[in-house]
Amino acid sequence: MALELQLDYFDMFGLPARFSLDDEELGRAYRDLQAVVHPDRFVNASDAERRVSMQQATQLNEAYRTLKDPVRRAAYLLRRQGIDPELDTNTSMPTAFLMEQMEWREAIEAASGSADSRELDQLSCRLGGELRRMYAQVGQQIDERGDFAGAAETVRKLMFLEKVSDQIGDAMESLEEGTGD
Amino acid sequence: MALLQIAEPGESTAPHEHRLAIGIDLGTTNSLVATVRNGIAVVLNDHDGHSLLPSVVAYTKTGDVKVGFGAQAVQSRDPKNTIVSVKRFMGRGIKDVAHIENCPYDFVDAPGMLKIRTAAGMKSPVEVSAEILKALRSLAEEALIGNSGGKLVGAVVTVPAYFDDAQRQATKDAARLAGLNVLRLLNEPTAAAIAYGLDNAAEGVYAIYDLGGGTFDISVLRLSRGVFEVLATNGDAALGGDDFDHRLYCWVVEKAGLSLLSPGDTSALLVKVRETKEFLSAHTEARITAALSGGQTIDLAVTQLEFWEMTRNLVAKTLAPTRKAMRDAGLTAQDVKGVVMVGGATRMPHVQQAVAELFRQAPLNNLDPDKVVALGAAMQANVLAGNRSREDEWLLLDVIPLSLGIETMGGLVERIIPRNSTIPVARAQEFTTFRDGQTAMSVHVVQGDRDLVSDCRSLARFELRGIPPMTAGAARIRVTFQVDADGLLSVSAREATSGVEASVTVKPSYGLTDDQITQMLKDSYEHARDDVHARALREQQVEAERMSEATQAALREDADLLGLEEAETIMAELETLKRLAAGTDHRAIKLQIDAVNRVTEPFATRRMDRSVRRALAGRSVASIGS
Structure with missing residues (x-):
């Protein structure tokens, strides 16, 4: 099955296998490639060609989805090194980090409990800053230091923080819903 | 020496050969077919110059099938065998169609999709839709091919953005059944955006406001790098231009003091008010004149402002789902770069004004709102058929609407x-x-x-x-x-x-x-609300149970205070409450609790009286004894 015939995602876009990449360039490469492989270009072609076109366009969509998102991109780079950051359950997260998670959660609960949307906004800004700092960190670990074990831990932390980000989003939405109607 | 011309491998040897492709807007009320001619998208008209084909199919005993105006003509005579708005039934079972009891058809439930028993036998919605598509196909073939012997390459058929897999599959099946090669199913709002040229150049959020004959849809799309992402959809499946006609009709009936009208007069008057409505889109005043079968004549003047006033709340009804869609998309009016108007009813100036006010910008309306979806579909069909050079081809990357x-x-x-x-x-x-x-x-x-x-x-x-x-x-x-x-x-x-x-x-x-x-x-988008709903439901269920037990205990104690009829009424209401409490509609449970409260009120009063009397009696006995 074509799905298992995996091409390297960076090779597909003709980009170096690095964490730091130019979003614009990735987007352009994606569009240029889709313009060639997309099923819309093969509506009158043979069944076999159409099948291949669908498989290629599907793979391209998957590759683009993976590379355009920083956390998915980092996780993919690590998997290329034989490390699965999501599977690694042996290493527990540092206590200090877990404490921070608790603090985030408590802050969100407090803000939504008192219906304080400005506090939620501030939390969101702070989290944004934290995420950017960690993107930079994981970039250094992968691209410059080749510290894949360290990068795997950063990726796991990022996955935690993304959940926090979702929680802030949910809290904001339920506040808006409460006052919206 | 003559040079040989050698074509690039894979390139067509006849690069200028135009491949015939069409775009079809398969609508609930009307359907259209369009194509690209000399680089310009045009809607194809029938022999009588009509561009809209009513989405109506009539079946007769002889197996004869009428589509469009011919079918519309027999609708009042044979409503059971004249199928209108078949789009509502595509990919649906009987239980799934809202207000199906109002339809005059003989429905038969079948696994996956309902069927309709007609004079010409059992028909599935796919077959009925296929008749409409066949009519459009022959219209297109006559207009495009005639006697030249060409061949239609295929068609792009549009579907609402919220259509799920079953509805999309049914639409594609219908097209295949009509002998059409489906180049692609395309979302209606996406087609409208393409018609406005929002494909390559435009980046940003666009709202597509679609007020048709009988349905209203609002879609919020984000366009980026040629990707059309549906951010939110909403609407009202029972609101459209027909409701505006009906308001004006009621106004005329009231003003002229008309009583019961014959079906012939009613439909004649409905045609008049529709014309008046359309006239008032470009004029400040109109006259409605009609001669009724009973010899009575109508001659009324109506101003544009009067018409707007009587239909103002209909316009307002479209704004609520629009605001909801914006909220669902997490956007405000300022985030919207453009608003595309679709559907004939959007020609009414007060609709345009209301939309302009809501989005704080003039909507895009320079294309015919009845045709915009078909035009966009034709443009996409033209690209898919390979009629444009690679450089000015666009690529449309669509998304799935539901997980x-x-x-x-x-x-x-x-x-x-x-x-x-x-x-x-x-x-x-x-x-x-x-x-x-x-x-x-x-x-x-x-x-x-x-x-x-x-x-x-x-x-x-x-x-x-x-x-x-x-x-x-x-x-x-x-x-x-x-x-x-x-x-x-x-x-x-x-x-x-x-x-x-x-x-x-x-x-x-x-x-x-x-x-x-x-x-x-x-x-x-409303996970947060789930808990609220679940809690409200649980509360009402507990309340319902408490209520039932209390009432039944009261009945056991003081049944002699009730007449037979009263007792039966209470039992019936309790039965309803039990049924509703097993469901999930907490509002319905609440209402039924109120209903039980109402019917048991006299009983409660009598019980109270008895208790008071008993208490009084006890005390007097006691006081006598002391």
């Missing part, structure tokens, strides 16, 4: 492809067996954005058999979902250690109403 997943333990949904994934898309997920020696596994595919299977639409069930007996958790079953560029799903499952394989092309096992789809989308 796809499968049922897991406890009736929960494991989401496999999230909504808004760019298509085509494939995703695989591994599952394992639950019991030792388990040799079969059933896979239930659902579509929707809620966590519970019961809140999603069931698309298909299939069994994977022949799994070699292993200990629980040892088998590796890989389920792969593939969604093609039309948004249609196929699912396959494979056991990794043995290679046992099962695959299905998904066929619907039951349907949902459009309202439910909208609701599903809406709900997916």
Whole structure:
């Protein structure tokens, strides 16, 4: 099955296998490639060609989805090194980090409990800053230091923080819903 | 010496040959066909110059089929065999169509999709739609090919953005049945955006406001790098231009002091008011004149302002879902770069004004709102047929409107492809067996954005058999979902250690109403509300139970205070309460609790009287004794 015939995602876009990449360039490469492989270009072609076109366009969509998102991109780079950051359950997260998670959660609960949307906004800004700092960190670990074990831990932390980000989003939405109607 | 011309491998040897392709807007009320001629999209007219084909199909005993105006003409004479608005039934079961009891048809439920018993036999909505598509196809073939002997390459057929897999599949089946090669199914709002040239150059958020004859749809799209992403959809399945006609009709009936009208007068007057409505879009005043069969004549003047006033709340009814869609998309009016107007009813200036006020900008309305979807479809068909050079071809990357997943333990949904994934898309997920020696596994595919299977639409069930007996958790079953560029799903499952394989092309096992789809989308944005709803429901259920027990205890004690009829009424209301409390509508339970309260009030008064009397009696006995 074509799905298992995996091409390297960076090779597909003709980009170096690095964490730091130019979003614009990735987007352009994606569009240029889709313009060639997309099923819309093969509506009158043979069944076999159409099948291949669908498989290629599907793979391209998957590759683009993976590379355009920083956390998915980092996780993919690590998997290329034989490390699965999501599977690694042996290493527990540092206590200090877990404490921070608790603090985030408590802050969100407090803000939504008192219906304080400005506090939620501030939390969101702070989290944004934290995420950017960690993107930079994981970039250094992968691209410059080749510290894949360290990068795997950063990726796991990022996955935690993304959940926090979702929680802030949910809290904001339920506040808006409460006052919206 | 003559030079030989050699074509590039893979390039057509006749590069200028124009391939005939059409775009079809298969609408609830009207359908249209368009094509690109000399680089310009045009709607094709029938012999009488009509561009709109009423989406009406009439069947006769002789097996004769009439489509469009011919069918519309016999509608009042033979409503049972004249199918209107068949789009509402596509990919739907009887239970799934709102207000189906108002339809004059003889419905027969069938697995997946209902059928209609007509004079010409049993017809599925797919077959009825195919008749409309056949009529459009022959119209196009006559206009484009005539006697030249060419051939239609294919068609792009539009569907509402919220259409799920079953509805899309049904639409594609209908087109195939009509002998059309479907180049692509295209979302209606996306087609409208293409017609306005919002494909390559424009980046940003666009709202597509579609007020048709009988339905209202609002879609919020984000365009970026040629990707059309549906951010939110909403609407009202029972609101359209016809309601504006009806308001004016009622006004005329009242003003002229008309009483019961004959069906002939009613339909004649409806035609008059529709003309008046259209006239008032460009004039400040209109006269309505008609001679009724009873000899009475009508001669009324109506101003544009009067008409706007009487229909103002209809316009307001479109704004609520529009605001809701914006909220669902997490956007405000300032985020919207443009508003595209679709549907004939958007010609009314007060509709335009209301939309302009809401979005704080003039809507895009320089294309004919009845034709814009068909024009966009034709432009896309032209690209797909390969009539444009690579440089000015655009690529349209669409997304799936609802998440796809499968049922897991406890009736929960494991989401496999999230909504808004760019298509085509494939995703695989591994599952394992639950019991030792388990040799079969059933896979239930659902579509929707809620966590519970019961809140999603069931698309298909299939069994994977022949799994070699292993200990629980040892088998590796890989389920792969593939969604093609039309948004249609196929699912396959494979056991990794043995290679046992099962695959299905998904066929619907039951349907949902459009309202439910909208609701599903809406709900997916409202997780926070779930708890509120669940709690409200639980509260009302507890209250209902308490109420039933108390009333029954009272009946046991003081049944002699009630007449037979009164007792029966109370029992009936309690029965209703019991039934509603088993459901999930907390408002309905609340209302029924109120109803039980009302019917038991006299009984409660009498019981109170008796208790008071008993108490009084006891005391007097006691005081006598002392």
